[in-house]
Amino acid sequence: MPRTRLEPRFHVEYLSILDSDGNVDTALEPDLSTEELKRLYRAMLLGRRLDERMVRLQRQGRIGTFAPIKGQEASQLGTVSCLRPSDWMVPSFRETAAMIWRGWPIEKLLLLFAGYLEGGQPAPDQHDLPITIPVATQIPHAVGLAYAAQYRGDDAVVMTFFGDGATSEGDFHEAMNFAGVWHVPIVFVCQNNQWAISVPLKKQTHSRTIAEKALAYGLPGLQVDGNDILAVCAAGREAVARARAGEGPTLIECVTYRLGVHTTADDPTKYRSAEEVAEWERKDPLTRFGTYLQKRNLLDEGLEAQVDAEIAEAIKRFEATPPADPLTMFDHVYGDLPPHLRAQRDEMAARLRAGGADGAETRPASPPMRGQRTTAR
Amino acid sequence: MAKLNMVKALNLALRQEMERDPDVLVIGEDVGVDGGVFRVTEDLHRAFGSRRVIDSPLAEAAIVGTSVGMALYGLKPVCEIQFSGFAFQCFHQFENHAARYRMRSQGRFHIPLVVRMPYGGGVRALEHHSESEEQFYAHIPGLKMVIPSGPRNARALLVSAIRDPDPVIFFEGKALYHAEREEVPDEPETLPIGGAHVAREGRDITLITYGAMLRIVHEAAEILARDDHVEAEVIDLLTISPLDRETLVGSVTKTGRAVIVHEAPRSFGAGAEIAASIMDGAFLSLEAPIRRVTAYDVPFVGFARERANVPDTARVVAAARETLSF
Numbered sequence: 001m002p003r004t005r006l007e008p009r010f011h012v013e014y015l016s017i018l019d020s021d022g023n024v025d026t027a028l029e030p031d032l033s034t035e036e037l038k039r040l041y042r043a044m045l046l047g048r049r050l051d052e053r054m055v056r057l058q059r060q061g062r063i064g065t066f067a068p069i070k071g072q073e074a075s076q077l078g079t080v081s082c083l084r085p086s087d088w089m090v091p092s093f094r095e096t097a098a099m100i101w102r103g104w105p106i107e108k109l110l111l112l113f114a115g116y117l118e119g120g121q122p123a124p125d126q127h128d129l130p131i132t133i134p135v136a137t138q139i140p141h142a143v144g145l146a147y148a149a150q151y152r153g154d155d156a157v158v159m160t161f162f163g164d165g166a167t168s169e170g171d172f173h174e175a176m177n178f179a180g181v182w183h184v185p186i187v188f189v190c191q192n193n194q195w196a197i198s199v200p201l202k203k204q205t206h207s208r209t210i211a212e213k214a215l216a217y218g219l220p221g222l223q224v225d226g227n228d229i230l231a232v233c234a235a236g237r238e239a240v241a242r243a244r245a246g247e248g249p250t251l252i253e254c255v256t257y258r259l260g261v262h263t264t265a266d267d268p269t270k271y272r273s274a275e276e277v278a279e280w281e282r283k284d285p286l287t288r289f290g291t292y293l294q295k296r297n298l299l300d301e302g303l304e305a306q307v308d309a310e311i312a313e314a315i316k317r318f319e320a321t322p323p324a325d326p327l328t329m330f331d332h333v334y335g336d337l338p339p340h341l342r343a344q345r346d347e348m349a350a351r352l353r354a355g356g357a358d359g360a361e362t363r364p365a366s367p368p369m370r371g372q373r374t375t376a377r
Numbered sequence: 378m379a380k381l382n383m384v385k386a387l388n389l390a391l392r393q394e395m396e397r398d399p400d401v402l403v404i405g406e407d408v409g410v411d412g413g414v415f416r417v418t419e420d421l422h423r424a425f426g427s428r429r430v431i432d433s434p435l436a437e438a439a440i441v442g443t444s445v446g447m448a449l450y451g452l453k454p455v456c457e458i459q460f461s462g463f464a465f466q467c468f469h470q471f472e473n474h475a476a477r478y479r480m481r482s483q484g485r486f487h488i489p490l491v492v493r494m495p496y497g498g499g500v501r502a503l504e505h506h507s508e509s510e511e512q513f514y515a516h517i518p519g520l521k522m523v524i525p526s527g528p529r530n531a532r533a534l535l536v537s538a539i540r541d542p543d544p545v546i547f548f549e550g551k552a553l554y555h556a557e558r559e560e561v562p563d564e565p566e567t568l569p570i571g572g573a574h575v576a577r578e579g580r581d582i583t584l585i586t587y588g589a590m591l592r593i594v595h596e597a598a599e600i601l602a603r604d605d606h607v608e609a610e611v612i613d614l615l616t617i618s619p620l621d622r623e624t625l626v627g628s629v630t631k632t633g634r635a636v637i638v639h640e641a642p643r644s645f646g647a648g649a650e651i652a653a654s655i656m657d658g659a660f661l662s663l664e665a666p667i668r669r670v671t672a673y674d675v676p677f678v679g680f681a682r683e684r685a686n687v688p689d690t691a692r693v694v695a696a697a698r699e700t701l702s703f
Contacts, residue, residue: 117480117481117483118483120481120482120483121482121483121484121485122482122485122486123485124485129449129482129486130481130482132474134469134473137442137469137470137473137474139442140438140439140441140442140443140445140446140470141442141443141445141446141449141474142446143439143442143443143446144442144443144444144445144446144447144448144449144450144454145446145447145449145450146446147443147446147447148446148447148449148450148451148452149450151402151428151447151452152450152452170438171438171439171442174434174436174438174439174442175439175442175443177434177436177439178433178434178436178439178443181434331483331484332479332480332482332483332484333479333480333518333519334479334519334521334542334543334619335479335487335541335542335543338571338619339571339619339622339623340619340620340622341619
């Protein structure tokens with residue numbers, strides 16, 4: 001019964017391949033084709049331009065509150081691009097770039113943030129869950145999907161996204177623990193963007209890294225420079241390959257930064273300095289990747305205009321959406337409409353008819369959120 | 378046909394549904410090798426193996442959370458929460474997700490999930506092992522809330538719940554597990570979720586209840602018949618939500634009087650919704666105010682005081698007499 005020392009051999013790796021000036025460690029450079037590199041850059045640029053445009057749409061009252069992604073494009077795209085369409089992607093609420101990569105039409109996302117649940121409906125063959133807003137609560141769903149895939153003998157990997165704040169939630173812990181015990185094909189992607197609204201990482205956890213939290217569950221954890229698309233991609237490929245080979249879950253911590261607001265209702269000047277933001281702007285994943293591609297002479301002329309036109313077209317389609325029909329709110333409560341809901345639906349239909357209107361929602365009647373103008377358009 | 382208690386009847390439902398459909402699996406704490414603390418999942422582990430009868434880590438939120446994920450994939454998980462008093466640790470998974478996925482995804486996904494939980498008092502147990510929390514679930518659009526009252530309807534309702542495309546919270550009265558044995562047919566039978574059962578016909582007063590309270594309500598009806606020559610109609614709800622208002626309203630339209638009996642505290646309980654539904658549908662037939670016989674609006678009082686708090690036969694008879702003489 002002595003007091004002895006256990007010496008578990010734990011380690012956490014940190015991976016960085018492309019520095020802020022676009023210099024690359026060729027020994028670590030992932031094997032990405034020219035085509036793949038160009039596609040990733042285009043997706044990053046589209047994510048960035050759409051994000052900026054969505055902030056303006058929100059300020060104009062054309063969409064509601066949403067969570068911008070600016071600064072986190074590499075973390076999302078480096079990982080999600082390692083999935084096959086038949087794999088599953090489980091987002092939180094700040095994964096616009098990843099969702100577009102997975103095939104969500106831009107106008108659908110705009111619809112969602114304009115208050116239409118239709119915008120959150122994945123296509124019939126799409127292996128994506130809609131966004132989840134309560135922090136960390138989607139992580140166990142991802143583990144359940146992975147269990148089900150394994151149970152059915154399907155060759156599918158699940159990837160789920162969450163932030164640094166989510167790692168304080170019980171659902172994160174429980175999901176990691178279940179995933180470890182069940183040894184399921186899953187990749188946990190933590191976008192550590194340093195801030196959970198106003199609370200900095202140092203008030204969120206006393207751990208030196210988030211990656212090391214994986215060790216407690218018997219899983220590998222890897223910290224990567226989340227603003228380095230090559231490093232994120234290399235880490236994502238490795239983790240997805242492990243999952244597919246039956247070697248179990250991996251936690252990837254992408255060290256990144258939310259360059260913009262938490263949501264469009266947030267004012268970050270209240271809790272963080274302009275110097276800090278400027279410092280991270282120098283590590284911008286988009287310019288870094290752009291510099292790298294330029295050195296390799298892979299930047300296409302006119303890409304920005306092309307991407308902007310794609311966004312403009314999508315906004316047109318979004319704004320041509322017919323007004324929401326209120327009666328359809330009863331369609332998706334249960335598989336069958338129970339009698340009390342049928343009665344409530346009839347009551348609404350009669351009220352709408354009596355009102356002489358079609359009951360369509362008009363544009364914002366409520367007071368504007370902070371940061372929003374009082375007039376629409 | 379065999380005479381089974383509720384534990385064995387529920388076990389039969391699980392076994393037959395698992396034999397019928399390979400997508401049905403069971404998950405919970407101690408449900409595997411141990412067969413569940415009340416033995417409802419006994420021997421399923423041996424029959425179907427540890428991948429289908431999952432002894433999960435001890436975490437209610439992840440039991441339900443991962444089951445939501447399995448259901449999203451198309452499996453039909455049947456979760457066991459060891460006691461309903463522990464389900465607040467997974468309540469967010471019911472309210473935020475299981476109940477909403479159909480709406481959130483506009484019909485792309487639905488959650489065919491059953492969550493079984495022992496509920497209710499009468500077993501001289503510690504705090505969190507005796508409470509009755511059906512109202513929380515009944516209030517959530519998108520969930521169904523089922524409470525059987527005996528072995529045969531428990532088996533049939535569990536089969537229906539497993540085959541239902543939507544999430545069903547399934548409460549099993551602990552006091553009922555070994556209370557009686559009933560003939561249960563060998564062939565699987567179902568009962569429609571959302572349908573109440575007229576357990577005793579009568580024309581003078583309607584007594585409305587569900588779950589473990591059915592026994593005392595039946596006793597009260599017997600006393601009223603014997604001593605007061607009153608014919609009480611007894612309605613066993615079986616499903617709390619969606620509520621079978623048609624049966625309730627039909628009965629009270631006939632009798633003109635209603636007493637509602639439940640174990641949960643009174644305020645904002647199922648009785649309030651039942652009373653409001655009767656007012657909506659049978660107001661002009663009412664001869665007396667609708668009465669509620671329930672536990673008082675107090676937290677768990679300890680089983681030494683439980684009998685003073687939870688409705689008993691005498692309280693039901695007294696409330697019926699007051700209603701009849703109003």
